Amino acid sequence: MLIVVTIVFLLLHLIPGDPASAMLGVGASAKQIAELRTHLGLDQPIHIQYIKYLGRVIHGDLGDSIFLKRPVVQAFMERVEPTILLIVIGLALAILIGIPAGILSAIRPDSLLDKSSMLFAIFGVSIPTFWLGLNMIQAFSIRLNWLPASGYVPLSDGVLKTLQSLTLPSLALAFNQAALFARICRSSMLEVMHQDYIRTARAKGVLEKWVILKHGLRNALLPTVTTVGTAFATLIGGTAVVEIVFNIPGAERLMISSILRRDYAVIQGSVLIISIAYVFINLIIDIVYVLIDPRVTYD
Amino acid sequence: MTNRIEPLNAYWEEEVSIKEVTWYETLLRRRGALFGAVLVVFMIFVAVFAGWLSPHDPMNLDVMNRLKPPSQEHWFGTDEFGRDIFSRVVHGARISLFVGFIVMLVTSLLGIFFGVLSGYYRFLDNILMRAMDGLMALPGMLMAIALMAVLGPKVSNVILSLSAIYMPRTARIVRSVVLVVREMAYVQAARALGVRDLGVMFKDVLPGCLPPVIVQGTFIFAYSILTEAALSFLGAGVPPHIPSWGNIISSGQLFMWDAPWISLFPGIAITLACLGLNLFGDGLRDALDPQLREVF
Numbered sequence: 001m002l003i004v005v006t007i008v009f010l011l012l013h014l015i016p017g018d019p020a021s022a023m024l025g026v027g028a029s030a031k032q033i034a035e036l037r038t039h040l041g042l043d044q045p046i047h048i049q050y051i052k053y054l055g056r057v058i059h060g061d062l063g064d065s066i067f068l069k070r071p072v073v074q075a076f077m078e079r080v081e082p083t084i085l086l087i088v089i090g091l092a093l094a095i096l097i098g099i100p101a102g103i104l105s106a107i108r109p110d111s112l113l114d115k116s117s118m119l120f121a122i123f124g125v126s127i128p129t130f131w132l133g134l135n136m137i138q139a140f141s142i143r144l145n146w147l148p149a150s151g152y153v154p155l156s157d158g159v160l161k162t163l164q165s166l167t168l169p170s171l172a173l174a175f176n177q178a179a180l181f182a183r184i185c186r187s188s189m190l191e192v193m194h195q196d197y198i199r200t201a202r203a204k205g206v207l208e209k210w211v212i213l214k215h216g217l218r219n220a221l222l223p224t225v226t227t228v229g230t231a232f233a234t235l236i237g238g239t240a241v242v243e244i245v246f247n248i249p250g251a252e253r254l255m256i257s258s259i260l261r262r263d264y265a266v267i268q269g270s271v272l273i274i275s276i277a278y279v280f281i282n283l284i285i286d287i288v289y290v291l292i293d294p295r296v297t298y299d
Numbered sequence: 300m301t302n303r304i305e306p307l308n309a310y311w312e313e314e315v316s317i318k319e320v321t322w323y324e325t326l327l328r329r330r331g332a333l334f335g336a337v338l339v340v341f342m343i344f345v346a347v348f349a350g351w352l353s354p355h356d357p358m359n360l361d362v363m364n365r366l367k368p369p370s371q372e373h374w375f376g377t378d379e380f381g382r383d384i385f386s387r388v389v390h391g392a393r394i395s396l397f398v399g400f401i402v403m404l405v406t407s408l409l410g411i412f413f414g415v416l417s418g419y420y421r422f423l424d425n426i427l428m429r430a431m432d433g434l435m436a437l438p439g440m441l442m443a444i445a446l447m448a449v450l451g452p453k454v455s456n457v458i459l460s461l462s463a464i465y466m467p468r469t470a471r472i473v474r475s476v477v478l479v480v481r482e483m484a485y486v487q488a489a490r491a492l493g494v495r496d497l498g499v500m501f502k503d504v505l506p507g508c509l510p511p512v513i514v515q516g517t518f519i520f521a522y523s524i525l526t527e528a529a530l531s532f533l534g535a536g537v538p539p540h541i542p543s544w545g546n547i548i549s550s551g552q553l554f555m556w557d558a559p560w561i562s563l564f565p566g567i568a569i570t571l572a573c574l575g576l577n578l579f580g581d582g583l584r585d586a587l588d589p590q591l592r593e594v595f
Contacts, residue, residue: 003433014449122331122581126573128525130532131548131566138555237440241529245552256533259448271445275437 001279008272009053012264013046023066023262062269067261072269076251082152083250085162086242087235089170094177094231099224101178102185106220107212109190117182124179129238133172133245140168150247169246173238177231184227189220221292229285236274332582338575342568346392353386357542369560376560378550387542388564394543395524395572398457402523403516405462406469411512413466414473415500419481428474431467439464443526447535457527457536464526465519472515473508480507510587517580521573528569544569 020036021028037043041052056062062072101121105114141149147168153161192198193216201215202208240252251270258266345352360380367377375384417427434442446460480486486503494502524544530536531545539546544565551561 003429004436007433007437011445011449014446122574122577123570126521126525126577127570128528128532128545128548128566130529131562131569134548134552134555134562135566138559142556233438234440236438237444238529240440240444241532244533255444256535259444259535264449267445267448271437271441274441278438279436 001276004275004279005054005057005272006050008268008275009050011268011271015264023264057272062272063265065258065263065266067258067263068266072265073273075254075266076270076273079249079251079254081154081250082166082248083239083243083252085155085166086170086173086239086248086250087232089163089166090173090235090239091177091228091231093170093174094181095228097174098178098181099185101182102224103189103212103217103220105182105186106189106193114186118186121179121182121186124175125183127175129172129176130241130245132175133169133242136168136172137245150245152246152248152250165248169242169248172245173235173242176238177234180227180231181224185220185224188223189216192216192220195219218292222289225285225289225292229282232281232285233278236278329582329585331578332586335575335578335580335582338571339579342392342396342572342575345389346396349389349393353383353389355383355386357382357386357390358540359383368558375564376558378547378558378561379554384547384561384564387547388544388568391542391544391547391565392568392572394454394537394541395527395545395569398454398461398527398537398543399520399523399572401458402461402465403520405458406466406519407512407516409462409466410469410515411473411505411508413470414508415477415504417470418474418477419496419500419504424474427470431470434463434467440526440529443530444533444535447530452534452536452538454537454541457530460530461523461526465522469512469515469519472511476508476511477504480504514580514584514587517576517583521576521580524569524572524576 020033020040020042024032024036041049044052060073064071065075068075101117105111105117108114137149140146148165151165153165155162193212198211198215201211206215239250240256242248243250243253244256251274255267255270258264258270354374359382364377365379369376375388377383378387413427413431417424442464443460446463447456450456450459481504486499489499489503527536527543528545528548531543532549534549536545537543539549547565548562551558551563551565554561
């Protein structure tokens, strides 16, 4: 966690030249730049700046947005709802599509189903998410007029409407990950199904359905659970493009527009919040890992 | 009673007659990998001969012919400034493949450097791997966006950010191989013979690390193309006037209804390039090191 905070702290110092003049743009006077430098504490030695930054982060103060004239945490929280929903629905869809596809392919290797789902999988990992999103808008919204093309309806206006506005974006987001899950699940399932204990279970006369679900899947799920952690990382980064393509006012869209506005406090704050959330999620995945596989222990 | 005793060496002869299957033969037998290799070679050919293949100047404005659908004159149509999309996509291959290739090279070299150091010298292991963990603790794309935000839109900065996010993975893989290889008898023998550390690292340890690095390299090549396109699309990648695939798609976004061809063709190009690299990478992985299947 400390490493994450340190990296985010150093981000501001990576700006070529003076961060204060970069923030204010070309037209700023020397006095304004000096004032901002003092305001940001940039005139102090770097280790003092670092200690002060750590102190502020512990108190939940991530600075103020120059452009929005609000604390970064507040601005971020106002926009976080669609981003969280996108990630959660996207991940759920990826699991619901990817894992069954992987299991079905592994049960009947080299069948038509296996070949078609693996073709889908290899295409899935090669298609850029934002381009897929644009084509989905083109097909399902503009030509067929089935779903809204862009925008977001908040949860307070009705869950159904929210889900409707998030269907296409979360599908676009899930596609890549579903493909990845299908590939990993298939290969680990194939490996597990050749193990001795599967043969033993079959010899005992256990129903094939239970052999697959209880003996096979439970063991094959382990590598897939690890992939869920990586999928989270990809989804967190991927929502930025999806929010832009589908015009969703989410937290990552705020970050991208802050880049154009050179609102570094927002960029720094958003990266920090999202990264801390990511570290926590990985911790939860480690715990889930122990629950699924009692053999795994952490000292 | 005569028992025919088979000469013992008959078994040996039988074994000798089994031809050893080399890794490139395995690779050639896989149709997917072969198709992938052909796609990659084709894309590299397009990128190298972009100037010769494109019928128009990719930057040439022709307002009279703006937003024209695909025709004999303009195979992929024209954009909002009348620029030829085919020529822009062909030139875009140069940028995208260049970025992908350099990122692959940089991550492999740095990954080998840090991985070998960390696996070979245990006292460096803790420091280096904690630093790598820190870099990997941040979601990759987010980190790339943040780095591009502070460094500014430049091709060299895209390469720098992508290398920073992908290098730790290669370093980790190399380290894990080095940890195994350094305990092997031939490495111990070399050390016992008094070969210097640098010699052991280059001659004995390094060759063992190459197969996984090459396989990982093809996947990083594909990821980099995808991420570069996404960064450019967000306006945080290659400067907008350079015709990279992500930039062309981004400019076509506004004309999805009137001129869907602007973003259609560069998207197909990205998908084909990544498809080729992924298929080729899968084949290489199976051919070079079947045990790696679990890692990726």
